[in-house]
Amino acid sequence: MTAPAQPAPAAVRSSLAGRSLPAWAPWTIVGVAIAVGLLAGVSTGLNVALGIVLGVLVALVAVPAVSTVVEGGRRARDRLATLLVTLAFALALLPLLSVLITVVDNGTARFDATFLTDDMRGVVGEGGGALHAIVGTLEITAAATLISVPIGVLCAVYLVEYGGGRWLARAITLLVDVMTGVPSIVAGLFAYALFSIFFGPGIRFGIGGAVALSVLMIPVVIRSVEEMLKLVPNELREAAYALGVPKWLTVVRVVLRTAAAGIATGVTIAISRVIGETAPLLIIAGATTRTNYDIFDGRMETLPIFTYQSLMNPGARPEFGVDRAWAAALTLIIIVMLLNLVARLISRFFSLPSGR
Amino acid sequence: MSKRIEVSGLDIYYGKFKAVEGVDMIIESRTITALIGPSGCGKSTFLRSLNRMHEVIPGGRVTGKVVMDGEDLYGADVDPVNVRRQIGMVFQRPNPFPTMSIYDNVIAGVKLNGRRRMKRSELDDLVEQSLRGANLWEEVKDRLHRPGSSLSGGQQQRLCIARAIAVRPAVLLMDEPCSALDPISTLAIEDLMQELKAEFTIVIVTHNMQQAARVSDRTGFFNIAGTGQPGKLIEMDDTSVIFGNPKVKATEDYVSGRFG
CATH class of the missing domain: 1.10.3720.10 (MetI-like)
Structure with missing residues (x-):
């Protein structure tokens, strides 16, 4: 028995594959958005923190939007969720780092042998x-x-x-x-x-x-x-x-x-x-x-x-x-x-x- | 060392719910007795009542008699801990102690009971003897101090058997010991049971009827009339009779696969 000739697999586009954003894309969008927000905040003399917040908000809209166009709705929702979770993590870390840095910054002045x-x-x-x-x-x-x-x-x-x-x-x-x-x-x-x-x-x-x-x-x-x-x-x-x-x-x-x-x-x-x-x-x-x-x-x-x-x-x-x-x-x-x-x-x- | 158990008029309850009713059974010494029956018919519950493990469950209680060599296991002054030292148990899922090495798992019963200090050499002998008894020695003798959880499922189950026989019980209860194992491990444990029979009285609960037919001398068939009804011992006889020429129709239906 001879097997029928197989079509070359490379020629056929898999029905399971879809278009997807490269891995760096969403984070680049976030980085650019925050940078732009920061720049806007500094240049207009507004608050720097406000600039970052604006940048993050823009990224929260931009990443899912780009993803919807390129990849479709389900991937877009996944990207949004990833962003939100990461944001929550950053927010939770913020006060912790702030306290740590402030204490180390101010505390080292007198943290010496005499003090102990x-x-x-x-x-x-x-x-x-x-x-x-x-x-x-x-x-x-x-x-x-x-x-x-x-x-x-x-x-x-x-x-x-x-x-x-x-x-x-x-x-x-x-x-x-x-x-x-x-x-x-x-x-x-x-x-x-x-x-x-x-x-x-x-x-x-x-x-x-x-x-x-x-x-x-x-x-x-x-x-x-x-x-x-x-x-x-x-x-x-x-x-x-x-x-x-x-x-x-x-x-x-x-x-x-x-x-x-x-x-x-x-x-x-x-x-x-x-x-x-x-x-x-x-x-x-x-x-x-x-x-x-x-x-x-x-x-x-x-x-x-x-x-x-x-x-x-x-x-x-x-x-x-x-x-x-x-x-x-x-x-x-x-x-x-x-x-x-x-x-x-x-x-x-x-x-x-x-x-x- | 092995002992004969006579059960008479045994009712087993979970709180108010009667799970098993009116069991009369004689378990001969140095035999393998298999208990078969559909799920939820009370085989495991009955098995656990034989070494007073049933009462570990809140609300678990028993009426009736379980007599081992003339002593009622449910007598007024009987300490369940002493009963369990006489009647060991192997569970459905292998459950070695995760904090202990293979070596420590085997001597866990002896060590934790701590009735007397054993010398190192005595312990070494006991470990080798028990692991040989459980057909595990050759596989683990070079790594006795690795954790018990490092073994495969079948090896873990044999480790649990070694642990159970290390305290030298008279009776060994096995609650579906092979249901989580592959056919080769199952075969190893079935062979092991045949060897253990020389020393121990074995009672095994199984869902695998070929297994019951292969390994046991006597077989008891449990059945349940319907949900919420207590399970009952329908028929008990020599294994060849139960699988060849049972007296009760329900038994024949069950063993021939026309039911359950």
Whole structure:
């Protein structure tokens, strides 16, 4: 049998192919539109930002229009959606970058060795440092974490593994939701009122601040750990039960272990949430100029309060106070960043081994 | 080591819903018993009630008797954890622990139960023995410390069998162990079951009637009268009788493919 001669495939245009814009085209249009907008903004003496906004709006119309003509409606809608998503991303990034750049720009002036090794005792003008605030922030946050993580993790374990929709579990879930919305100043007042019962009014110490932060932190920990535990497949629990492993051991060695990476991330988010708190600490931890390492005795300064104080009560020469405030903000951001880095490492250490 | 199970008047519930009704069954020691029947007829539910895994599901409860060598598994003071140490289970989908290596998966039951510390050499022996028992040793002996999830589906299922037999149960329950596997892996597991029969009592739920006919000594046919009705054990006999000359019409229809 001889096969009939095949028509040369190159000669026939595939019915599945269509005309399409080259990959660079839409982004070129966006770039040109923004450039033109920028130019218009500058040349007419109008706002530069307004020029960019106009350029983006023009691009949002121009790209789908060109695409409709060349490629047809469906591709055009895809281009529009791509543009909108990218725009949303850029908008979300804008304030973040702006804050970061401003803080780094202003903070580096006083971010030096003295700043990290000196406190503010006797400083009224130039010099001084944030050692007392760094120590306070680290100690109070660490103590808050030590209080919150066990309570939060155990509570989440109860909700997911034991509560099973019982009224107690539902009540706890409701309370956790309410606690998430508690204003931080209320947490400070709570800690102040609590410790006033035992130590009399006017009590100020670091551990009080840690308790106040725990009130804010616990619901965040519970929520994130709960979600992580729910992600652990039921099959793994059943596999352990079927081996005759008691429930508590299943929870500890299988469920928590499987969810460990996610839990580490959740705890970091919770820490980041409270490390920048100001109001509750102002009430219960107080403010001071000397370095206090003892969390159980005496006032403790933290970085946010240091920033606030440097700005509001800068002493004899305000300009130095402002520099110190920016440097403190920079220090706080660096601490949070390091924390996230550590969490990444922990998370990688605990994460599930990959397939092959 | 293997044991005989007598089930009498067993009703199984999900909350108020009666899923399985009035099962009387004798599972002989050192045999393979296959449970067949249409989807939703309660085979898996019945299987899970044999090692008290049914009650892990909220609302799951059981009335009636399951007696293993004279001991009622549902007796007042019986600890389900002890029952499950005697009666192991292999599930439909392979479920090795993702955080553990092949080695740790095999000894997971022994280690997590932690009743006594085993020496390293004892553990090594147990791992080799169990993996050999599950026909997996030759394939994985050089990579025991790779994650269990690095294996293929059929290997993972055999790893789960190794894990189940490592705790030395008397009975092995298998809930459609081959339904997610290719024919070659299926064959490997069927061969394995024939070997395991020498030591263990095996109960297998399967949708594959050729498989039931191939591997089992006794076969039970479950059926359901309609949706919302409880499933019942229709007929139980030697496999050759069920597939050759069943007494009940419904069984004959089912095994010959005229139904379900």
